[in-house]
Amino acid sequence: MPHISASAGALLRHVRTGRARSRADLVALTGASRNTVSARVDQLIAANLLAEGGRGWSTGGRPPTLLQFNSRAGCVLAVDLGVTSVDVAVTDLSAQVLATVGHPIDIADGPGPVLAEVDRLAQGVLAEAGLTSADVCAVGIGVPGPVEFSTGRPSHPPIMPGWHDHPIPSAFGRYECPVFVDNDVNVMALGEMGVAGSVQDVLVVKVGTGIGCGVIVDGRVYRGAQGSAGDIGHIYVARPDGRTVICRCGNENCLEAIAGGGALLRDAVAAGLPVTSTREVVERAAQGDGIALELVRDAGRTIGTVLAALVNFFNPHRIVMTGGVAQAGVPLLAGIREAVYRRAMPLAARALEITVSDAPDLSGRVGAALMAIEGFLDEDSVHEALAR
Amino acid sequence: MPHISASAGALLRHVRTGRARSRADLVALTGASRNTVSARVDQLIAANLLAEGGRGWSTGGRPPTLLQFNSRAGCVLAVDLGVTSVDVAVTDLSAQVLATVGHPIDIADGPGPVLAEVDRLAQGVLAEAGLTSADVCAVGIGVPGPVEFSTGRPSHPPIMPGWHDHPIPSAFGRYECPVFVDNDVNVMALGEMGVAGSVQDVLVVKVGTGIGCGVIVDGRVYRGAQGSAGDIGHIYVARPDGRTVICRCGNENCLEAIAGGGALLRDAVAAGLPVTSTREVVERAAQGDGIALELVRDAGRTIGTVLAALVNFFNPHRIVMTGGVAQAGVPLLAGIREAVYRRAMPLAARALEITVSDAPDLSGRVGAALMAIEGFLDEDSVHEALAR
Known part of the structure; x- marks a missing residue:
C-alpha cells in the first residue's frame, strides 16, 4: 500500500528524517495545501510529537518558524531475546537508550518464566530512567527464531522449545500499547540501518x-x-x-x-x-x-x-x-x-x-527500539491516534 | 520516497486499481478532507482522466455517484525491441492493445537505423488506430541489454553493438511526452504482473x-x-x-x-x-x-x-x-x-x-505499455501535469 504522505504521520516522518524543517517545507514536499499542513502540524504539536521554536534563514519574506520532532514525547521498550541471555532497554522516540540491563536466561524454560523475567527487567529499566508503564508507547522484541509478524507468534522455532505459536504480545498487556515481535536477524538489520530515513538496499x-x-x-x-x-x-x-x-x-x-x-x-x-x-x-x-x-x-x-x-x-x-x-x-x-x-x-x-x-551487541536493542518506534509512528497509526 | 496518497495522482490510482469507487471511498481511504478530495477529483474529471456516472448502492443516505477511470483519455506507445525483430503497439491507458505490428530488424545496425524503423512502425500503428502523435501520453521501450533507467541509455550492452550510452528517448522527441526505457526482462516482468494493483513478490x-x-x-x-x-x-x-x-x-x-x-x-x-x-x-x-x-x-x-x-x-x-x-x-x-x-x-x-x-510473446509489449502508463500516471507526474 502506498503511504499517506500528506497525513499527519507522513508530515511527522518528513520532519523526523530531516526532509522538512518548517510548514513551508512540508507544503512544498507534499503538494498539500497550506491550510491542511497547518491543521495537521497543530494536531502533532498538541500531541507533543512536534515542537515549534527558533527561526530559520529567510529567503525573502518572514523567516520560517522551525519544527522539531520531540523525541522525548514518549518511550519504547526494546527487548533482544537470545538463547542464553536477554537485554532489555528503554529508549526515547529516536532510539536513544535511556537505561538498559542484561540478564542470563535459558530460552528452553519456555515463554512463561522467560517473559516474566523480561517484564521484571523492563520494570527495572523504566524505574531507572524515571519512567512508568504509562509512558511506554510501544514494545519491540527480537527473538531467535521465525515469527509470524502480524500476530507476534513464533512459528516452529528450532531452538526455542515450547514457544511455537505462543502469543508473545500478550505478556506485555500492562503497557496498553502496540507490541511488535520479529526474528532477531530482521531486528538486527533494522538496528544496523540506524535511524529511519535511509533508502538503501x-x-x-x-x-x-x-x-x-x-x-x-x-x-x-x-x-x-x-x-x-x-x-x-x-x-x-x-x-x-x-x-x-x-x-x-x-x-x-x-x-x-x-x-x-x-x-x-x-x-x-x-x-x-x-x-x-x-x-x-x-x-x-x-x-x-x-x-x-x-x-x-x-x-x-x-x-x-x-x-x-x-x-x-x-x-x-x-x-x-x-x-x-x-x-x-x-x-x-x-x-x-x-x-x-x-x-x-x-x-x-x-x-x-x-x-x-560496528556495534553487534547493541544492534539487537536499537533495532527492536526502531521497530517499535516505526510501528508507533507509522503513518496510519498516527492518523488513528490523532483521530481519537 | 513515500507516495503521496492524497494527491490527485494517488486518488487516480485508488480508482484505477478498484480500491475506491466514489468520492466517499476516497475520503475514507486517504483520510483527506471531503473538500480536498472533491477539488482533486474535479481536476481529474476536467483532465478527462476520471468520469462520473451511475449510482452505487446506498448504505443509508443518497446513493453515491460512481467514479470511473477513463482509460481512453490518451494512449501510449509500447516497443518490444529484440535482437532480430521489433514489436510496436499502441495501447489505451489500461494497456489494452489498439493496434500492433512486428517487423524484422538487426539490432547490430545500431540505434540510428533501428530507431528510425521503430518510429516508422509507430506512425503506422497510430494511423491504424485512428490516432495521432498528439494523442501519445508516454512511450515505453524494452531493450535486450542493461539500461540506466533514469536516462534511458544502454550501459555496455553485450549484444547491442553501437548502442552503449545512446540516449534512446531522444528518438521519440516528436511525441513531446515522457519516454521510459528498461531492459527486456524487467519489462516482461511488469507484463507478467498484468495491470497495476498486485502487491506480490x-x-x-x-x-x-x-x-x-x-x-x-x-x-x-x-x-x-x-x-x-x-x-x-x-x-x-x-x-x-x-x-x-x-x-x-x-x-x-x-x-x-x-x-x-x-x-x-x-x-x-x-x-x-x-x-x-x-x-x-x-x-x-x-x-x-x-x-x-x-x-x-x-x-x-x-x-x-x-x-x-x-x-x-x-x-x-x-x-x-x-x-x-x-x-x-x-x-x-x-x-x-x-x-x-x-x-x-x-x-x-x-x-x-x-x-x-501464458503469453510470452505479448508480455514484452504489455510490460512496455504498463511501464509507460505507470510513469505517466505516477502520483507526482499527475500532480505536476494538473498544476500546469
Missing part, C-alpha cells in the same frame, strides 16, 4: 551458530510471501573437495553446516585445536593462531560464494556482517571478499561495501 | 540465449543499487559431474553457460541431434524426442538449483518462466520443480507457484 548477515540474513529494501525490512525471506543458512554449497556434510535440517551441504559457528568448532576440534566453543576459535584467530585463521578465512570463502550469487541477484548497496563469528573481523571479511570479487558481476560488486558491524 | 525468469530475471517487490520492479538486480545468468553452478564450462563472460560454470539456450544447442549437437538452433531442440522436446527431453529437463534442474537458493533468500509468491527455452514447458518445469523442492526450505516452497508464461 542492504543485507545484514548474521553468522552465529546458524547463519541468517536480514533483507532491507529501500530502508524497510523485506519479508517475502511467507515471511521467511533471508533464510540463507540452508542454501546448498558445493565443497571444492567434493565432501558431503549433513546439516541438522537433514539436507546435505547447507551453508551453515559448512560455515556456521558449529561447523567452525567441529573443524577446529578435528584439526587438533584444544577448544570447546566457537568463541574460543574466534579468539584464537584474533590472536593470530594460523590454524584458526585459516578455518575462519575458509568459512568466509564459503559464505562469500553464496553472497556472490545474492549480490548478482539483489545488487545491494551494503553487506554488514554480524554475530559471534563476525567478531573474527579481518580474516572472515578477507575470505568473503575474495569469493565475492571472484564471482560477482563487476557492475554489482564495484561499489559494494562489505563491513563488520 | 514475483520472479520472472527469462531463459533465452542468456538467462535473466525480473524482480518484482510488492508489485514494482526492484532494481538494486546499480540497477543490475536480477542478473542471475552468471551465478556459479557446480556441475554434479565436476566438469567445467567457460562462459562468454570469461568465468567458469555460469548458470547460462550450463543451462541457457546456447548451452542447450551445444549439448544437443554434442549428443548427435541434427539441430542448428535452440528452437529446434525445444521443438524436438515438445515432440517427445528422448534426448532433447532429457537435455531440457537437465537444464531445468540446473536452473532449479539456483532458483532454490533464491527461493530461500527471496521467498517469492510466484516464479514465472519465459523466453524461448521456457516454451518447452513441462520438461523444463519438471526439472526446475525437482531441484526447487529438493533444496528450498519447506516454508518458502510450500505455497510457491512455478509456471510458464
Whole structure:
C-alpha cells in the first residue's frame, strides 16, 4: 500500500528524517495545501510529537518558524531475546537508550518464566530512567527464531522449545500499547540501518551458530510471501573437495553446516585445536593462531560464494556482517571478499561495501527500539491516534 | 520516497486499481478532507482522466455517484525491441492493445537505423488506430541489454553493438511526452504482473540465449543499487559431474553457460541431434524426442538449483518462466520443480507457484505499455501535469 504522505504521520516522518524543517517545507514536499499542513502540524504539536521554536534563514519574506520532532514525547521498550541471555532497554522516540540491563536466561524454560523475567527487567529499566508503564508507547522484541509478524507468534522455532505459536504480545498487556515481535536477524538489520530515513538496499548477515540474513529494501525490512525471506543458512554449497556434510535440517551441504559457528568448532576440534566453543576459535584467530585463521578465512570463502550469487541477484548497496563469528573481523571479511570479487558481476560488486558491524551487541536493542518506534509512528497509526 | 496518497495522482490510482469507487471511498481511504478530495477529483474529471456516472448502492443516505477511470483519455506507445525483430503497439491507458505490428530488424545496425524503423512502425500503428502523435501520453521501450533507467541509455550492452550510452528517448522527441526505457526482462516482468494493483513478490525468469530475471517487490520492479538486480545468468553452478564450462563472460560454470539456450544447442549437437538452433531442440522436446527431453529437463534442474537458493533468500509468491527455452514447458518445469523442492526450505516452497508464461510473446509489449502508463500516471507526474 502506498503511504499517506500528506497525513499527519507522513508530515511527522518528513520532519523526523530531516526532509522538512518548517510548514513551508512540508507544503512544498507534499503538494498539500497550506491550510491542511497547518491543521495537521497543530494536531502533532498538541500531541507533543512536534515542537515549534527558533527561526530559520529567510529567503525573502518572514523567516520560517522551525519544527522539531520531540523525541522525548514518549518511550519504547526494546527487548533482544537470545538463547542464553536477554537485554532489555528503554529508549526515547529516536532510539536513544535511556537505561538498559542484561540478564542470563535459558530460552528452553519456555515463554512463561522467560517473559516474566523480561517484564521484571523492563520494570527495572523504566524505574531507572524515571519512567512508568504509562509512558511506554510501544514494545519491540527480537527473538531467535521465525515469527509470524502480524500476530507476534513464533512459528516452529528450532531452538526455542515450547514457544511455537505462543502469543508473545500478550505478556506485555500492562503497557496498553502496540507490541511488535520479529526474528532477531530482521531486528538486527533494522538496528544496523540506524535511524529511519535511509533508502538503501542492504543485507545484514548474521553468522552465529546458524547463519541468517536480514533483507532491507529501500530502508524497510523485506519479508517475502511467507515471511521467511533471508533464510540463507540452508542454501546448498558445493565443497571444492567434493565432501558431503549433513546439516541438522537433514539436507546435505547447507551453508551453515559448512560455515556456521558449529561447523567452525567441529573443524577446529578435528584439526587438533584444544577448544570447546566457537568463541574460543574466534579468539584464537584474533590472536593470530594460523590454524584458526585459516578455518575462519575458509568459512568466509564459503559464505562469500553464496553472497556472490545474492549480490548478482539483489545488487545491494551494503553487506554488514554480524554475530559471534563476525567478531573474527579481518580474516572472515578477507575470505568473503575474495569469493565475492571472484564471482560477482563487476557492475554489482564495484561499489559494494562489505563491513563488520560496528556495534553487534547493541544492534539487537536499537533495532527492536526502531521497530517499535516505526510501528508507533507509522503513518496510519498516527492518523488513528490523532483521530481519537 | 513515500507516495503521496492524497494527491490527485494517488486518488487516480485508488480508482484505477478498484480500491475506491466514489468520492466517499476516497475520503475514507486517504483520510483527506471531503473538500480536498472533491477539488482533486474535479481536476481529474476536467483532465478527462476520471468520469462520473451511475449510482452505487446506498448504505443509508443518497446513493453515491460512481467514479470511473477513463482509460481512453490518451494512449501510449509500447516497443518490444529484440535482437532480430521489433514489436510496436499502441495501447489505451489500461494497456489494452489498439493496434500492433512486428517487423524484422538487426539490432547490430545500431540505434540510428533501428530507431528510425521503430518510429516508422509507430506512425503506422497510430494511423491504424485512428490516432495521432498528439494523442501519445508516454512511450515505453524494452531493450535486450542493461539500461540506466533514469536516462534511458544502454550501459555496455553485450549484444547491442553501437548502442552503449545512446540516449534512446531522444528518438521519440516528436511525441513531446515522457519516454521510459528498461531492459527486456524487467519489462516482461511488469507484463507478467498484468495491470497495476498486485502487491506480490514475483520472479520472472527469462531463459533465452542468456538467462535473466525480473524482480518484482510488492508489485514494482526492484532494481538494486546499480540497477543490475536480477542478473542471475552468471551465478556459479557446480556441475554434479565436476566438469567445467567457460562462459562468454570469461568465468567458469555460469548458470547460462550450463543451462541457457546456447548451452542447450551445444549439448544437443554434442549428443548427435541434427539441430542448428535452440528452437529446434525445444521443438524436438515438445515432440517427445528422448534426448532433447532429457537435455531440457537437465537444464531445468540446473536452473532449479539456483532458483532454490533464491527461493530461500527471496521467498517469492510466484516464479514465472519465459523466453524461448521456457516454451518447452513441462520438461523444463519438471526439472526446475525437482531441484526447487529438493533444496528450498519447506516454508518458502510450500505455497510457491512455478509456471510458464501464458503469453510470452505479448508480455514484452504489455510490460512496455504498463511501464509507460505507470510513469505517466505516477502520483507526482499527475500532480505536476494538473498544476500546469
